[in-house]
Amino acid sequence: MANVTVLGAGAWGTAFGQVLADAGNNVTMWAIEPEIVEGIRDHHHNGVRLPSVETLPSNMTATGDRAEAVANADIVIVAIAAQFARVALTEFKGLIPETALVASLMKGIERTTGKRMDEVVMETLDLPAERFAAISGPNLSKQIADREPAATVVGCANIDNARTIATACTTDYFRAFVTRDVIGLEMCGSLKNVVALAVGMARGAGYGENTAAMIETRGLAELTALGEAAGADPKTFAGLAGVGDLIATCGSPLSRNYTFGSNLGKGLSVEEATKVSNGVAEGVPTTDAVVALGKQYGVPTPLATAMSHVLDDGISCAQMLSELFGEGITEE
Ligand SMILES: NC(=O)C1=CN([C@@H]2O[C@H](COP(=O)(O)OP(=O)(O)OC[C@H]3O[C@@H](n4cnc5c(N)ncnc54)[C@H](O)[C@@H]3O)[C@@H](O)[C@H]2O)C=CC1
Ligand SMILES: O=C(CO)COP(=O)(O)O
Known part of the structure; x- marks a missing residue:
């Protein structure tokens, strides 16, 4: 069991948060939208981005406070619209514990720089490659939120760290494979x-x-x-x-x-x-x-x-x- 923080409570961020909670982790969602934070924290519901899930798990909460969101995180998952990842993550620089792994769910290339999300995240958070993972696969959020069987791939230069993240998101309906090919995952997804x-x-x-x-x-x-x-x-x-x-x-x-x-x-x-x-x-x-x-x-x-x-x-x-x-x- 780990403390996992998800940055961005959109459709996939929230559905993946539910996977992590179902896997037994303590999940904290961070979102920029106060109404989404309040919905998840007080009503276990994200009526804005994932209304199909009536009640999100009880071991999933939310905050709009950046420092509080990541203070105790073992794993930080980034699920922000790709073009806004750099500006959003800049605000988290220095707040994420140095022991935490950081994984991206994002599927996009930054238009202004031509950079992949692995490059954007590592650059913005000043993160060594062994602490960064990409997560990509056939993962339509609504079906996973409905707990239909599905699988993904976790990629990290350090395969043990990929395994740690894969373990954290393994449930009876969700399976994660591992790879060292971060660039491949990023290019496929984008x-x-x-x-x-x-x-x-x-x-x-x-x-x-x-x-x-x-x-x-x-x-x-x-x-x-x-x-x-x-x-x-x-x-x-x-x-x-x-x-x-x-x-x-x-x-x-x-x-x-x-x-x-x-x-x-x-x-x-x-x-x-x-x-x-x-x-x-x-x-x-x-x-x-x-x-x-x-x-x-x-x-x-x-x-x-x-x-x-x-x-x-x-x-x-x-x-x-x-x-x-x-x-x-x-x-x-
Ligand atoms: N929805 C899906 O089925 C899947 C989505 N993805 C990828 O995951 C990423 C997120 O997707 P969704 O959650 O579905 O998107 P969404 O459109 O539902 O949500 C986007 C999220 O980005 C956040 N955001 C945008 N600008 C921001 C800013 N300046 N600061 C902070 N947060 C900001 C929004 O608040 C929202 O939480 C995308 O890159 C998408 O390609 C990957 C696999 C599946
Ligand atoms: O990446 C996805 C499924 O794997 C979701 O696709 P969309 O972002 O087009 O909804």
Whole structure:
């Protein structure tokens, strides 16, 4: 049993907090929204971000006080919208005990710097690699909040520390595997959101399984090539965090990225799709970052590039798919 603090009480932060509480840990949620803190602390309910869970576990509480939140933490989990991670975590610098492990649930690339969340978290908190872990897998929050069987992957340069975090989130319905491939987990989680946007868009426009499978497969090839260039182990892309998460995210209206894309495919503008999004669609700001990373590593990113033209220039689904097809006959 450990003292675990979760920073960010969004849908996944709260659902993962419930997993940790079900595993027997003392869980403290920290959130910037006073109404969410009050809801969890006083009513065991997060009516804003995870209303489907009527009563959160009794060993789960919340505070809006940063120092109090992390003072006794053995493990700190970061579950903040990726583009705001740096600004939010800066306020925690110096507050987190030097013995605590820090793990990220976030799936995104920082648009202003092109950095992965492992880089952002370690840099902001001045954390050595052996104390940082990435957690990524096919983990649609609502289903895990409903305690449906699911699995994830915990990655850390120090495999014993990955095991410690995996143990802390193991329940009878949730299983965690371990790896040393932090970069692979980060690249899978971030890039699959861009693929989900494209698949959602095609589905929203009325296309069927063949089109979806084409985008998913070409997307997998793209994220594998970029991930390898960034230093990831290619095996990771065939695992839970890669193919597994693509299957879950690209096939479910529970995914905010899929739904965002679907709304674009139905004719909504980016602004309109943003307005109706039920939580953060990380693929939107991450798309341009992926295009920039591709240029940096000299890896072609046709899918991310086509999606950036959708998001930045408003091209249609048909135009996006035509860009994805490219020209001439090439080897697969
Ligand atoms: N929902 C899901 O099924 C899954 C989500 N993820 C990832 O986990 C991360 C969090 O996702 P959710 O909790 O679902 O998102 P959400 O949209 O429900 O919540 C986002 C959270 O970020 C916080 N936040 C935003 N700006 C902030 C700031 N400046 N300071 C402090 N907090 C701030 C919000 O208060 C909120 O708690 C994302 O990167 C997402 O890609 C990963 C796996 C599954
Ligand atoms: O990452 C997820 C499932 O693994 C959740 O996807 P969304 O962020 O698109 O909802």
